Amino acid sequence: xxxxxxxxxxxxxxxxxxxxxxxxxxxxxxxxxxxxxxxxxxxxxxxxxxxxxxxxxxxxxxxxxxxxxxxxxxxxxxxxxxxxxxxxxxxxxxxxxxxxxxxxxxxxxxxxxxxxxxxxxxxxxxxxxxxxxxxxxxxxxxxxxxxxxxxxxxxxxxxxxxxxxxxxxxxxxxxxxxxxxxxxxxxxxxxxxxxxxxxxxxxxxxxxxxxxxxxxxxxxxxxxxxxxxxxxxxxxxxxxxxxxxxxxxxxxxxxxxxxxxxxxxxxxxxxxxxxxxxxxxxxxxxxxxxxxxxxxxxxxxxxxxxxxxxxxxxxxxxxxxxxxxxxxxxxxxxxxxxxxxxxxxxxxxxxxxxxxxxxxxxxxxxxxxxxxxxxxxxxxxxxxxxxxxxxxxxxxxxxxxxxxxxxxxxxxxxxxxxxxxxxxxxxxxxxxxxxxxxxxxxxxxxxxxxxxxxxxxxxxxxxxxxxxxxxxxxxxxxxxxxxxxxxxxxxxxxxxxxxxxxxxxxxxxxxxxxxxxxxxxxxxxxxxxxxxxxxxxxxxxxxxxxxxxxxxxxxxxxxxxxxxxxxxxxxxxxxxxxxxxxxxxxxxx
Amino acid sequence: xxxxxxxxxxxxxxxxxxxxxxxxxxxxxxxxxxxxxxxxxxxxxxxxxxxxxxxxxxxxxxxxxxxxxxxxxxxxxxxxxxxxxxxxxxxxxxxxxxxxxxxxxxxxxxxxxxxxxxxxx
Numbered sequence: 001x002x003x004x005x006x007x008x009x010x011x012x013x014x015x016x017x018x019x020x021x022x023x024x025x026x027x028x029x030x031x032x033x034x035x036x037x038x039x040x041x042x043x044x045x046x047x048x049x050x051x052x053x054x055x056x057x058x059x060x061x062x063x064x065x066x067x068x069x070x071x072x073x074x075x076x077x078x079x080x081x082x083x084x085x086x087x088x089x090x091x092x093x094x095x096x097x098x099x100x101x102x103x104x105x106x107x108x109x110x111x112x113x114x115x116x117x118x119x120x121x122x123x124x125x126x127x128x129x130x131x132x133x134x135x136x137x138x139x140x141x142x143x144x145x146x147x148x149x150x151x152x153x154x155x156x157x158x159x160x161x162x163x164x165x166x167x168x169x170x171x172x173x174x175x176x177x178x179x180x181x182x183x184x185x186x187x188x189x190x191x192x193x194x195x196x197x198x199x200x201x202x203x204x205x206x207x208x209x210x211x212x213x214x215x216x217x218x219x220x221x222x223x224x225x226x227x228x229x230x231x232x233x234x235x236x237x238x239x240x241x242x243x244x245x246x247x248x249x250x251x252x253x254x255x256x257x258x259x260x261x262x263x264x265x266x267x268x269x270x271x272x273x274x275x276x277x278x279x280x281x282x283x284x285x286x287x288x289x290x291x292x293x294x295x296x297x298x299x300x301x302x303x304x305x306x307x308x309x310x311x312x313x314x315x316x317x318x319x320x321x322x323x324x325x326x327x328x329x330x331x332x333x334x335x336x337x338x339x340x341x342x343x344x345x346x347x348x349x350x351x352x353x354x355x356x357x358x359x360x361x362x363x364x365x366x367x368x369x370x371x372x373x374x375x376x377x378x379x380x381x382x383x384x385x386x387x388x389x390x391x392x393x394x395x396x397x398x399x400x401x402x403x404x405x406x407x408x409x410x411x412x413x414x415x416x417x418x419x420x421x422x423x424x425x426x427x428x429x430x431x432x433x434x435x436x437x438x439x440x441x442x443x444x445x446x447x448x449x450x451x452x453x454x455x456x457x458x459x460x461x462x463x464x465x466x467x468x469x470x471x472x473x474x475x476x477x478x479x480x481x482x483x484x485x486x487x488x489x490x491x492x493x494x495x496x497x498x499x500x501x502x503x504x505x506x507x508x509x510x511x512x513x514x515x516x517x518x519x520x521x522x523x524x525x526x527x528x529x530x531x532x533x534x535x536x537x538x539x540x541x542x543x544x545x546x547x548x549x550x551x552x553x554x555x556x557x558x559x560x561x562x563x564x565x566x567x568x569x570x571x572x573x574x575x576x577x578x579x580x581x582x583x584x585x586x587x588x589x
Numbered sequence: 590x591x592x593x594x595x596x597x598x599x600x601x602x603x604x605x606x607x608x609x610x611x612x613x614x615x616x617x618x619x620x621x622x623x624x625x626x627x628x629x630x631x632x633x634x635x636x637x638x639x640x641x642x643x644x645x646x647x648x649x650x651x652x653x654x655x656x657x658x659x660x661x662x663x664x665x666x667x668x669x670x671x672x673x674x675x676x677x678x679x680x681x682x683x684x685x686x687x688x689x690x691x692x693x694x695x696x697x698x699x700x701x702x703x704x705x706x707x708x709x710x
Contacts, residue, residue, distance in 0.1 A: 122673065122692040123671070123673070123675075123676045123679055123690065123692060125676045125677070125679075125680050126669075126671075126676055126679035126680050126683060126690050127690075129679070129680040129683040129684065130683055130688070130689055130690065133683055133684075133688075134710075137710075148680075148684070151680060152677050152680040152681065152684075153677060154676050154677060178702065178706075
């Protein structure tokens, strides 16, 4: 909010100064063409504009000055009153006044000095007065808190605040006074976010921050390369130095990712207004509850989820929540409710957008999927509700024309999913007819460094984000079987669908032929568990995620690339993406 | 030679006490006044380096005396002498131009500190 206001103030100042310049040249024109209606209208319009801007920023003086002139000029315009010398003088003096006020706005930068007297000071009001008087000899005092009058009436304890020019020198001066316990500089407007621990922050160029993060990432990579070298060659001294080094790098990584955190409130705060406007436009009654807006996330994450969240809220309000009349018919409260809540779960942030609206009928979804050729005849019966709802995320599955058929919602979910996936997250949807829909976005708090599990396929390495990995185990080959045309395995009484990584990657696997036990990663994502058979396990690692370079950034199935151990490049798998790719292929679309 | 002081107080006892403290601190008492009217007069005659001024006195209050002296010499260095509980008067005196204050009962060190401070200005 603060930041926005500052932005507005800056805009206001610039724009108003421009207008004042225009006014001055208009006044010169007016002298050449006294009484020119068009010039007077133009002047009138400018004061009106300035008034409006000033009012929205609560600059009462500027507002009053412009309002005054606006009225005067209105009389001239409407009632043909003569634009005499008096009014012209007033316009000139008003221009000056507004200019001065603008200067004041700009200069209000000087901070307060918070002055605390020692507790054995007698007559603290008198002492404060002495100090203030002393400051006055060296600088211009803009504001005193409490005011001098209040101080005089004894309304002061040990602390008072003075805002004055030349404040750094004044601080030193006051600091040297015997009766003063402490002087500190106190900014009225804190310009940057506060780092954890309450230290006041500074403004940092975002690019620099990104650059710093990259460099720290490189450092982490070389750390792990050094560790590999150590394993190979050994050396006690080297080991000890490297230990310290690694600790430092780790700490550095943590600090850098903390520096990048911003509060969700930056986008969450806009939602109420958005819902109010949208529901009014649609003739619906909708309230919104927001939870967890104080949670902090990496700023790049915030950027990438802002649009998807707005999209989900729009879906909820325009397609999810029914009209008041329909709701009454369904015996629901006429006012619908949208809830946005964020919470942290382990290293993830989970954001839910839910509504108590009409919900989505999965039978309709299945029908649409069938018509589109996404479902085979024999699958019609076997698909679970979850599997059916997943169709909603397939690009182009729902179009505006079909909105009503699938009971709204779901429009553009593919776009949402894409955006969320690009930051390593996943989306799930739960719905119940006439009860409502909940869309859950889950993503890592920071996408800079993630824990991954490395698997091999032939000689290549791939990284699976650890958050998807439930367990890894060697399974006997004969525990696999086919059930209803799908490969399945039994794991502790649980039937899991099996996918072979080699199939997905269209490679032949040598493991499968030669061994009786197969390495298998049990993956859990988007409310679904399955087994992924790979060629080999290669252990876990911290991966510094780098975006994929062109042209492979367009290939489905990877979220990024990382450098592992000895400097091998390794693709980070986007498991949901891979699976959908496969699903398409299977269904022949 | 120490700086020269004009002591203004209606009580002889207080004048004596202040004079003792200041003399021990190395200052020279160049004049004493028992009222505000007298104070302005003496200030002109004695041209002291600084003044101690009681705040409540007969005929003219210390505050008015401060105003008068400041009129004579805007750079006059005046230290107010006040009892506790007279805070607003002290603030007023400071607004009028007094540079500092000391509180009765005196602690000699406090008085001398205040004098030093004022003389540095």
